[in-house]
Amino acid sequence: MGIQTTLDAVATAPRIIDAIRLADDLALEARRDPGVRTIRVLAAAIAGTDQVSAIAAVHALAALFDEQASRSLSRLLSDERPFIREHAAWALGETLPRFDAIGRLLSLVADGGFTGMLAQTTLENWSGAVGETLAVAIDAALLGVEGTPARTRLVETLGLVRQPIAERRLLEIALDEKEHEDVRVAAVAALGQRPDGARIADHLEHLVGGEGRLAEVARLAVIDLQVVTRRPTETDGGLTVAQLFLHADIDPTLASAGAGDNGGIATLLVRLGDALVADPAAHVERVLTLSRGPVPQAAADLLSVGSDTGHVYGHVPLAPSAVPSAAAWPLRVTARRGIRRLLRAAGRVDVLHLRMADVGSLAAVDVARELGIPVVFTVAPDPHSIIQSLDRSGELTRATFGDVDRREHFWFRMRLVQNLAANAAHTVLFPRPELARDMRELVGIDVGSHPERHTIVAEGVDLDVVDRAVVDASAHALDPTRDERFADLHALTEALPPHRRGLPIIASVGRLHRVKGMATLVEAWASSPLSERANLLIIGGDLDNPSLDEREQLERIDVVVPPSTRNAAGLLLVGHRPNDVAARWLAAVRFGVPGLIAPNGVYVCASLKEEFGIALLEAMATGLTVVAPDAGGPATYVEDGITGVLTATWDPAQLTGAVSTALDLAARGDESLTRRAHDMVAARFTIQGMAAALGPVYRGVAASEAELLRAVGPVA
Structure with a gap:
């Protein structure tokens, strides 16, 4: 096609996902025509405002076995745009080592993060050819770096240099009591990967006998240094x-x-x-x-x-x-x-x-x-489906892709x-x-x-857990005093204002992560008539010590329903629960609890994408009407308008409408549909069925590997 034509195809691809896939074609065309003009065309794309094309051009530069292209790629490590620096650090791993790039790559390693990992990987790829130079460069970098995290990352990188020159310095750091423990731990762990096991183990002996984290890592390093017999060519038994x-x-x-x-x-x-x-x-x-x-x-x-x-x-x-x-x-x-x-x-x-x-x-x-x-x-x-959803919604554009990619990779x-x-x-x-x-x-x-x-192979659920939960919840609906295992759910719903007790529940179970759409669900519920029709129960997340992802979702939730008003609004944000507890609570959403929860609630999966949906299947097996993404795995088992509603979950308006429709379906109380959903899961999506499907796959792969070993023998 030619470099310009292929670059035009990348730039005009209808979807971002298509443009990314065309990047391979761009690299191939660059390799076919490694001339000066090719480098100029790619350089112009890198300098442009289309961040997708710019990234594709960076990787195409790496495909050129050309000194000028390699030099241009190295210069990109100093580009003012962080996403260009990141992709340049990655792409350089596909090229021959460049001495002029080692210092800047080590600087990226010291800075850490995903970019640092890419830079470290590139240096590891180069270490076989320029290991001694790299070891000297790392040693020099350590002289000018005092921060513990940066020193730790540099020492870890030194451990990837296989040449003997690295070993002496690693031993010095490991045994230096003036070094921070994190730095020494990195050196000790790296020493566990060296080839001269017995001698290094002797040096680590006095650390092994100590206490604390350094001693624990030293013991693992000594284990790593032990010689392990090669795996046999034939397998016996299972x-x-x-x-x-x-x-x-x-x-x-x-x-x-x-x-x-x-x-x-x-x-x-x-x-x-x-x-x-x-x-x-x-x-x-x-x-x-x-x-x-x-x-x-x-x-x-x-x-x-x-x-x-x-x-x-x-x-x-x-x-x-x-x-x-x-x-x-x-x-x-x-x-x-x-x-x-x-x-x-x-x-x-x-x-x-x-x-x-x-x-x-x-x-x-x-x-x-x-x-x-x-x-x-x-x-x-x-992440293909996520890119597609964000592209369709307008949240991801060519002008912002590189900046988003630095966060989402x-x-x-x-x-x-x-x-x-x-x-x-x-x-x-x-x-x-x-x-x-x-x-x-x-x-x-x-x-x-x-x-x-x-x-x-379809994923599967443990129906025994679900069926026990259904039995427990149905009995509890008849006599709410008989089962103390529902006491926490009672306490949560009893804390609601009187006018919210007795409403049905919209439930969702899963991680508090943007991809799972929990904050989107809360926003859709709180800003619509749904908030008057039903309470919302979110099971999942560590509320006491939230991760960064969980904190982002909680902050979005707090904007629409401040923590002090959650009970008044009917939002039950309860954090994670053991799997059997979550199963019983979902069953209670179906059967209700007299005076506290109306029967015939619904389950909502608001994920941007769901490749299959274990929690969805558990909810359907429980007998709940569900709302699910209209793409991916759920569309193969949710009967739209019958056992649930399929919708564009990334669109708050469509999600709201789908939940309202699901509540209407559930309110009919059609037991034939709950049996239909349960029987569908029992027939197609049990964990035992999944194991039965994977067994022949594993046996076939193992048999093929054994045949290869018999044919060619073990590789020295």
Whole structure:
């Protein structure tokens, strides 16, 4: 097509999502014609006001194996626009090392954040060729940096230099009692990755015997230095499947479900792991579920993940305090180290199942590549669907995309999805009304080209939990004094003004995150007649110690319903509850509580996008009429106008109308529809059904890997 024609296509693409996908074509055309004019055309686009085209041009520069292009890309590290600096730091990782860029990349590393992670990744890519130069540059940078966070990040980067020159300096820092503990911890953790294990372990011996965080990390580093036997080429007995979600403190009891990032995925992994090992047909002997956790727990887990069967939990120490997923990218190195430690300790892992375009998957795929573990990846158009929704609503434009991208990392996450899908041994897809079209147009995957590599698997819910909740709530509606497990719900509704007691409830369960639309739901309810028709119950979020994402949603909610007026307005903002408690409360929304809650309330999912919707399915199984997004997974199981209402949830007016319609549908009290919804979930969307569908996928991937090993033998 030519560089100018392709750039024009990027600039005139009807949707932002289309323009981003065309960036690959722009890079290809640049590589085909690496001339002076190509560089000028790209430079003009970078200087323009179309931020999407500017970013595409930055990455196209990296595709040119040309000294002038490389020099131009390096100069962009000093551009006045932060989003250009960020993408230049990322794009440079695809080029040959440039000595004139090392200092500025280290400055970005010291500053931290997502941009710092990208700069660090680029330097790691370069370290194989210019490791000694990089080590000297880091040492020099440390002389001029006093702040603890910056020094910690620089020392962590020094640990990525494989050449022996880095080892001496890391040991000096690790043993220097004048250094801040955080800096020493970074050095000690990095030493655990060095090849000369026995000698380094001797140096760390006196730290191991101490107390506190430094000693705990030193003990893990010594474990990391131990030689682990290579995984066998043949598997005996059932499979070992690893799955992870690092943004939650996952525990078998699901006590913190709904707090921070402990959303539906955390619930799903607990229930799915249990179902896989309980199903003989799945042929899964062990499921290893990885999540975040403290350093002492990480050390204790190493014994169980290496010896126990069944559903085993391992924890990756990320940071002293929980970090929301959007801010966790700088923990890439720490996450990779913790995942590697657990998968090595497991002895044999046949399949690693990744599901998210997040730092956990970014780190885990590196470990899987190193250890030779095949990956199954669940592909979803995320963040593609979010970009599409924001584009349609006008909240995201070409003139603002780069600035928004610095916060949301849309471009990087899209590329991560693309790379994970392209390199996976098998991909799993959610059911969608137009699955093939959406995968092709949003993600760029043609599922028809190699259908044997793709499997459609619906997520599932634990119907036993839902059915017990329905039994409990229906009995409680007949005799509200008999079940103390509803006491907290009684107290909440008794605190409402008399005129609000006895109204039905609009309920929603989930994380307090912009994508989940909780603040949008409150705004739509509070500013419409809905507030007079029903009370609003929001279950989810850590109200006492909110994360940044939760705080943003709470601040928006407080604008329309100040905390002091919540009861008077009928807003029940209750924070997260254990999964079984949330299930009983949803059942009470259906059956009511005499004098406090009218029966036939509704459930609302106001998410910008919902790839599938575990909480929605639980609500439908409970017998509630639901409101759901009109795109993605919910459109495959919500019967619009019958079991629920599908709507453009990003539009407050349409959301308001949909909730009103749902209340009208629910008020009919049609028991045949509640049975219909329950039976639909029982037939198509149980956790046992999900496990049965994934079992053959895992067996097929493991068998193919074993065949490869028999054919070519282990790679030295």
